[in-house]
Amino acid sequence: MKExxxxxxxxxxxxxxxxxxxxxxLPMMQRELVEKKQWTTNEELLNYYAVGQCTPGIIAVNxxxxxxxxxxxxxxxxxxxxxxxxxxxxxxxxxxxFLKNFADYPVVQNAFSGIRIAVCATIxxxxxxxxxxxxxxxxxxxxxxxxxxxxxxTPISPVWIVLLAAAGGIFTNLKKEDNKE
Amino acid sequence: MNLWLLFFEFFKIGLFSVGGxxxxxxxxxxxxxxxxxxxxxxxxxxIAVSESTPGPLGINMASYTGFTGAGIMGGIIxxxxxxxxxxxxxxIIASMLxxxxxxxxxxxxxxxxxxxxxxxxxxxxLGIMELSFIQSGGSGLLELFNWKAIAAFLxxxxxxxxxxxxxxxxxxxxxAVVGMAVGGF
Numbered sequence: 001m002k003e004x005x006x007x008x009x010x011x012x013x014x015x016x017x018x019x020x021x022x023x024x025x026l027p028m029m030q031r032e033l034v035e036k037k038q039w040t041t042n043e044e045l046l047n048y049y050a051v052g053q054c055t056p057g058i059i060a061v062n063x064x065x066x067x068x069x070x071x072x073x074x075x076x077x078x079x080x081x082x083x084x085x086x087x088x089x090x091x092x093x094x095x096x097x098f099l100k101n102f103a104d105y106p107v108v109q110n111a112f113s114g115i116r117i118a119v120c121a122t123i124x125x126x127x128x129x130x131x132x133x134x135x136x137x138x139x140x141x142x143x144x145x146x147x148x149x150x151x152x153x154t155p156i157s158p159v160w161i162v163l164l165a166a167a168g169g170i171f172t173n174l175k176k177e178d179n180k181e
Numbered sequence: 182m183n184l185w186l187l188f189f190e191f192f193k194i195g196l197f198s199v200g201g202x203x204x205x206x207x208x209x210x211x212x213x214x215x216x217x218x219x220x221x222x223x224x225x226x227x228i229a230v231s232e233s234t235p236g237p238l239g240i241n242m243a244s245y246t247g248f249t250g251a252g253i254m255g256g257i258i259x260x261x262x263x264x265x266x267x268x269x270x271x272x273i274i275a276s277m278l279x280x281x282x283x284x285x286x287x288x289x290x291x292x293x294x295x296x297x298x299x300x301x302x303x304x305x306x307l308g309i310m311e312l313s314f315i316q317s318g319g320s321g322l323l324e325l326f327n328w329k330a331i332a333a334f335l336x337x338x339x340x341x342x343x344x345x346x347x348x349x350x351x352x353x354x355x356x357a358v359v360g361m362a363v364g365g366f
Contacts (some may be wrong), residue, residue: 015235015236015237015240016235016236017235018235018236019233019234019235019348019350023201025237047278047282050282051271051274051278051281051282052271053199053200053201053291054199054200054287054288054290054291054294054295055199055267055270055271055274056195056196056197056198056199056266056267056270057195057196057198057239057263057264057266057267057268057270057271058195058201058202058205058237058238058239058240058263058264058267059201059202059237060237060240061237061239061240061264061267061268062267062271065267065268065271065272065275066271066275066278069271069272069275070275074272077268077271077272077275078268081264081268084236084237084240085236085237085240085244085260085264087235087236088234088235088236088237088240088241088244088260089240089244089256089257089260091234091235091236092230092231092234092236092241092244092245092248092256093244093245093248093253093256095230095234096230096245096248096249096256097248099226099230106365107361109365110360110361110363110364110365111357111358111360111361112225112226112229112357112360113313113330113360113365113366114333114355114356114357114358114359114360114361114363114365114366115225115226115229115353115356115357115360116222116225116226116229116309116312116313116356116366117313117330117333117334117337117356117360117366118229118337118352118353118355118356118357119225119228119229119232119309119353119356120225120306120309120310120313120334121334121337121338121340121341121352121356122232122341122349122352122353123203123206123228123302123306123309124306124338124341125338125341125342125345126203127299127302127303127306129345130203130298130299130302131299134295134296134298134299135296135299139296140295140296141296143293143296143297143300144296144297144299144300145300146297146300147296147297147298147299147300147301147304148300148301148303148304149300151207151300151301151304151305152303152304152307155214157211158197158198158207158208158211158301159193159197159208161207161297161301162197162198162199162294162297162298162301163197164297165293165294165296165297165298166290166291166293166294167290167293168293168297169289169290169291169292169293169294170286170289170290170293172289172293173288173289173292173293174285174289177285
C-alpha cells in the first residue's frame with residue numbers, strides 16, 4: 001500500500017508544482033522519477049513523451065500512467081494518474097469559486113477584458129512555435145490549412161477532422177513509401 | 182445539467198485530442214456552440230487561469246469548464262472523463278511500447294495529425310479573438326473593430342515574442358493591469 005501512496009504523492013508533487021503543462025514538466029519528472037526515485041530512466045521517459053505526443057490525451061497524464069503501470073500495474077497506473085490530476089482539480093476549483101463571487105465587479109471585468117487579449121497573444125505565439133515545429137513539408141501546409149478551413153467555416157466536429165487527418169497521414173505517407181520502393 | 186452528458190463529452194475530448202493541452206481547445210470551443218455550459222468569454226478566462234496555475238493545461242481547462250457548467254461534481258467528472266480514455270489507451274500500449282513506437286501506421290497517422298492540429302487550434306483561437314476585437318452593433322471599418330484592443334494585442338504579441346522564456350502569467354498580469362487602467366477594452 002505504501003508504494004501506491006508513494007506513486008500518488010510523487011506525481012501530485014510534480015502536478016502541483018510545475019507551471020506550463022507537459023513540456024515544462026519534463027525537467028521536474030527527470031529529477032523526481034529518474035534521479036530521486038529511480039523508477040525509470042531518462043531514455044524511457046523520453047520514449048513515454050514521444051508516445052504521449054501521438055496518443056490521445058494529455059501528455060503529462062500519459063507519462064504518469066506509463067510510469068505507474070510499469071511500477072505497479074493497473075492499480076499503480078491509477079494512483080499515479082490520480083496523483084497527477086488531483087492538485088489541478090483542487091487548485092482550479094478554489095480559484096474558480098473565488099472568481100465567481102467577484103465576476104460582477106467592474107474592476108474585475110475590466111481586468112478580464114485585458115486578460116483575454118493577453119491570452120490571445122500567448123496562444124498566438126504558442127501556435128507560431130507549433131507551426132515552426134510541425135509544418136515543414138508542402139503536404140503539412142495542406143493538412144494544416146484544410147483543418148483550419150474545415151474547423152473555422154464548417155460545422156464539422158473536430159472529431160471528424162482529427163480522424164480525417166490521421167487517415168490522410170497514413171494514406172499519403174504510405175503511398176509515398178510505396179513509390180520509393 | 183446532465184452529468185452523464187458532461188462525462189461523455191469530456192471522454193470524447195480525451196479520446197480525440199492529440200498533441201497536448203492546447204489541442205483540447207477546438208473541442209471546448211465546440212461545446213460553447215453545442216451547449217450553454219459556458220460562453221466564449223468564460224473560455225478565454227478559463228485559459229487565462231489554466232495557464233497561470235500549476236498542472237497540465239488540458240486538465241486545468243477540463244476541471245474549470247466542468248466546474249463552470251456543473252459545480253464541484255462537474256469539475257471532477259469532466260476531469261475523470263478527459264483522463265479515462267488516455268489511461269486505457271496507455272495501459273494497452275505500455276505492454277508493447279517499442280512495437281507501437283515503430284509501427285508505421287502510427288507514425289504516418291501522426292504525421293498527418295501533427296500539422297492538422299495546428300490548423301484546428303488556430304481556428305479555435307479565432308472565436309476568442311472575435312470576442313475581443315470585433316464590436317457588436319458597429320458599422321463601418323472604424324466602429325467594427327475595437328482598435329484599442331487590437332493595439333494592446335500587437336504590443337503584447339511583440340512582448341511575448343521578445344521574452345519567450347518568461348512565464349505566460351507575466352503577460353496575463355500585464356493584460357489585467359492594462360485592462361483595469363484603461364477601464365476595460
